[in-house]
Amino acid sequence: MRVLVLGADGYLGWPTCLYFAGRGYDVIGVDNYFKRGAAAELDCEPLIPVPNLAERARIFKNASLKIHIGDVTDYGFLLFVFKEYMPDVVIHYAEQPSAPYSMLNRDKAAFTIQNNLISTLNIIHAVKETNPDCHIIKLGTMGEYGTPAIDIEEGWIEIGHKGRKDRFLFPRQASSLYHTTKIQDTDLLWFYVRTWNLRVTDLMQGPVYGIYYDDQRIDERLFPAFHYDEIFGTVVNRFIVQAIVNHPLTVYGEGGQTRGYLNLKDTMQCVYLAAENPPARGELRVFNQITETFTVNELAEKIQRVGDKIGLNVSINHIKNPRKEKEKHYYNPKYTGLLELGLKPHFLTDEALIEMLDVIKKYQKNIQPHKFLKGIKW
Amino acid sequence: MRVLVLGADGYLGWPTCLYFAGRGYDVIGVDNYFKRGAAAELDCEPLIPVPNLAERARIFKNASLKIHIGDVTDYGFLLFVFKEYMPDVVIHYAEQPSAPYSMLNRDKAAFTIQNNLISTLNIIHAVKETNPDCHIIKLGTMGEYGTPAIDIEEGWIEIGHKGRKDRFLFPRQASSLYHTTKIQDTDLLWFYVRTWNLRVTDLMQGPVYGIYYDDQRIDERLFPAFHYDEIFGTVVNRFIVQAIVNHPLTVYGEGGQTRGYLNLKDTMQCVYLAAENPPARGELRVFNQITETFTVNELAEKIQRVGDKIGLNVSINHIKNPRKEKEKHYYNPKYTGLLELGLKPHFLTDEALIEMLDVIKKYQKNIQPHKFLKGIKW
Numbered sequence: 001m002r003v004l005v006l007g008a009d010g011y012l013g014w015p016t017c018l019y020f021a022g023r024g025y026d027v028i029g030v031d032n033y034f035k036r037g038a039a040a041e042l043d044c045e046p047l048i049p050v051p052n053l054a055e056r057a058r059i060f061k062n063a064s065l066k067i068h069i070g071d072v073t074d075y076g077f078l079l080f081v082f083k084e085y086m087p088d089v090v091i092h093y094a095e096q097p098s099a100p101y102s103m104l105n106r107d108k109a110a111f112t113i114q115n116n117l118i119s120t121l122n123i124i125h126a127v128k129e130t131n132p133d134c135h136i137i138k139l140g141t142m143g144e145y146g147t148p149a150i151d152i153e154e155g156w157i158e159i160g161h162k163g164r165k166d167r168f169l170f171p172r173q174a175s176s177l178y179h180t181t182k183i184q185d186t187d188l189l190w191f192y193v194r195t196w197n198l199r200v201t202d203l204m205q206g207p208v209y210g211i212y213y214d215d216q217r218i219d220e221r222l223f224p225a226f227h228y229d230e231i232f233g234t235v236v237n238r239f240i241v242q243a244i245v246n247h248p249l250t251v252y253g254e255g256g257q258t259r260g261y262l263n264l265k266d267t268m269q270c271v272y273l274a275a276e277n278p279p280a281r282g283e284l285r286v287f288n289q290i291t292e293t294f295t296v297n298e299l300a301e302k303i304q305r306v307g308d309k310i311g312l313n314v315s316i317n318h319i320k321n322p323r324k325e326k327e328k329h330y331y332n333p334k335y336t337g338l339l340e341l342g343l344k345p346h347f348l349t350d351e352a353l354i355e356m357l358d359v360i361k362k363y364q365k366n367i368q369p370h371k372f373l374k375g376i377k378w
Numbered sequence: 379m380r381v382l383v384l385g386a387d388g389y390l391g392w393p394t395c396l397y398f399a400g401r402g403y404d405v406i407g408v409d410n411y412f413k414r415g416a417a418a419e420l421d422c423e424p425l426i427p428v429p430n431l432a433e434r435a436r437i438f439k440n441a442s443l444k445i446h447i448g449d450v451t452d453y454g455f456l457l458f459v460f461k462e463y464m465p466d467v468v469i470h471y472a473e474q475p476s477a478p479y480s481m482l483n484r485d486k487a488a489f490t491i492q493n494n495l496i497s498t499l500n501i502i503h504a505v506k507e508t509n510p511d512c513h514i515i516k517l518g519t520m521g522e523y524g525t526p527a528i529d530i531e532e533g534w535i536e537i538g539h540k541g542r543k544d545r546f547l548f549p550r551q552a553s554s555l556y557h558t559t560k561i562q563d564t565d566l567l568w569f570y571v572r573t574w575n576l577r578v579t580d581l582m583q584g585p586v587y588g589i590y591y592d593d594q595r596i597d598e599r600l601f602p603a604f605h606y607d608e609i610f611g612t613v614v615n616r617f618i619v620q621a622i623v624n625h626p627l628t629v630y631g632e633g634g635q636t637r638g639y640l641n642l643k644d645t646m647q648c649v650y651l652a653a654e655n656p657p658a659r660g661e662l663r664v665f666n667q668i669t670e671t672f673t674v675n676e677l678a679e680k681i682q683r684v685g686d687k688i689g690l691n692v693s694i695n696h697i698k699n700p701r702k703e704k705e706k707h708y709y710n711p712k713y714t715g716l717l718e719l720g721l722k723p724h725f726l727t728d729e730a731l732i733e734m735l736d737v738i739k740k741y742q743k744n745i746q747p748h749k750f751l752k753g754i755k756w
Contacts, residue, residue: 149544166527171546
């Protein structure tokens with residue numbers, strides 16, 4: 001089986017390449033290094049230096065991994081890659097992934113729309129043109145659903161209205177431009193699935209935390225890019241780093257915001273399970289890719305408690321919320337689909353947190369607290 | 379009051395400029411002539427030659443109409459226009475408006491996405507930057523809703539689910555890439571309305587028919603661009619032209635497709651009523667902009683009957699449907715909002731059809747039947 005990983009340089013893209021290559025897949029990893037450039041521009045480079053993809057592929061020493069540097073929004077380039085490798089599965093991580101980045105200004109917003117939608121459009125057209133049987137796995141986000149007052153189903157809902165009923169995509173309304181482009185991606189995929197009978201899995205993922213999955217532990221040069229900054233970092237990773245340098249954990253507003261979270265190790269499992277169990281032609285299959293839900297306060301208190309246990313002195317600071325979002329709300333998402341496919345969750349246990357704290361402690365000298373807050377508001 | 383009309387060269391944009399200028403508004407009309415270029419490229423120019431906007435403004439002789447040629451996706455240009463004129467209302471018609479065009483190939487699809495979404499994004503940012511109180515009127519389409527098995531409400535629906543309930547945008551799933559970009563526009567507007575407290579009206583319009591509104595009858599050089607081709611034409615207009623040249627009316631498939639229609643004269647009324655009655659700040663107000671519903675068969679039979687009455691010999695031909703759409707379906711849209719604002723509908727009466735047939739007859743020598751079907755399939 002041949003898998004094309006788009007966005008192979010990313011926090012999830014790179015471990016996905018290794019995970020599939022280690023399990024008998026031929027892997028083609030593609031990236032345009034957008035995030036490296038943006039991180040340099042915005043002064044928020046990752047905690048641990050990350051060799052370029054070609055260098056990392058050499059360190060990995062696995063002939064089944066090939067790298068191409070190029071832009072998925074360039075249809076000529078993408079079509080070349082599809083024709084050259086004829087993948088059975090394409091995993092689409094090649095999106096601008098940051099909510100704050102998308103809210104910086106008009107140009108970053110326009111870039112986010114163009115990059116995320118044209119990359120998705122190009123993948124759809126390349127699949128149609130070369131092999132309509134190819135399975136597209138797109139990384140969505142739980143953020144597409146927002147925080148509705150009703151239970152969140154896995155992608156679809158039956159609506160009864162005035163004595164009649166029909167089945168629809170679950171209503172989506174996001175709280176950043178970035179998250180909105182993921183809704184627009186879904187609009188795009190769902191249209192072409194119906195029209196061209198494609199085979200698509202949409203993974204509605206919550207915020208991921210973690211440093212690596214087990215096979216990567218051997219060599220720090222194979223760690224994925226670990227961001228702890230306001231722009232590209234995720235909340236658990238940022239809190240872990242803050243705990244190490246005795247910086248108060250920066251809770252936005254009241255901290256009642258509830259989200260579904262998962263370990264990077266489980267992202268690997270989920271994407272792999274999706275690839276191994278493709279949906280039928282003409283199906284847009286949606287999974288909610290989370291393993292447990294927490295409020296931000298619960299996360300902060302957990303990390304405070306575990307940090308104190310290992311001799312750190314962790315404090316919590318509620319700062320003015322730079323985002324427009326509900327700080328207290330109903331939240332009850334369903335997430336059974338991936339469990340039914342065989343997912344074995346790694347929960348956010350004390351041991352998991354201690355493992356992360358231990359690893360990050362080794363890189364304490366790299367931590368730059370000015371990255372925690374860059375002042376992006378909306 | 380100052381109104382900025384984006385897409386001022388179009389079938390609806392141009393009469394909108396005249397309609398508002400004739401009713402005391404200062405009007406700034408903007409267009410990039412995209413459709414003129416596309417019509418030349420695809421050999422589907424309008425029935426009656428259309429002078430350029432500057433020329434038409436001279437013919438119109440109304441000092442309150444100003445024209446700027448430029449591209450709304452160019453933020454520098456758009457911001458200049460906003461700063462120069464500080465409009466109270468902006469009417470956004472500056473989108474690639476054709477379903478078949480968007481389905482021609484990957485490049486036309488990418489253009490449709492970029493043009494329609496970046497133009498909308500730019501308008502949002504220009505309003506935010508210059509005057510967040512400015513009322514954005516966006517032309518949506520009834521096609522965003524598709525043909526669900528439940529009644530179509532005006533934009534919003536309350537969903538009850540597992541004993542709880544919430545209010546959402548009415549579910550949308552369209553049957554072309556073009557229509558899908560209009561859904562994505564709505565996603566975009568709804569996000570920024572919530573985030574920046576903007577004031578937006580989304581007019582979910584059905585297929586428009588007609589040649590002019592009354593004030594334009596005086597001079598054919600002031601008629602809007604009248605397309606009867608497969609790409610930019612609408613169904614009633616095409617049937618009228620086909621009836622005149624004794625070409626069988628081209629019904630796609632079974633002809634049970636039901637849509638809501640309205641007269642160009644009513645589009646003018648609707649947009650004007652929306653502008654005169656702005657929504658509150660932070661409100662995305664949605665109107666379903668149609669006055670009656672017909673199946674394609676009903677339209678064809680109506681035109682056949684009326685045509686025969688005035689001595690034409692009209693036949694109907696069911697051709698293989700070039701589109702992927704349901705040919706028989708439930709359809710029950712609500713459209714009371716604009717009536718409540720004061721809309722006085724012009725229905726598709728025999729007299730209305732005879733008036734159209736009479737005007738088109740004068741241009742019979744211009745009609746090119748090869749434009750009826752260009753062979754675009756999806």
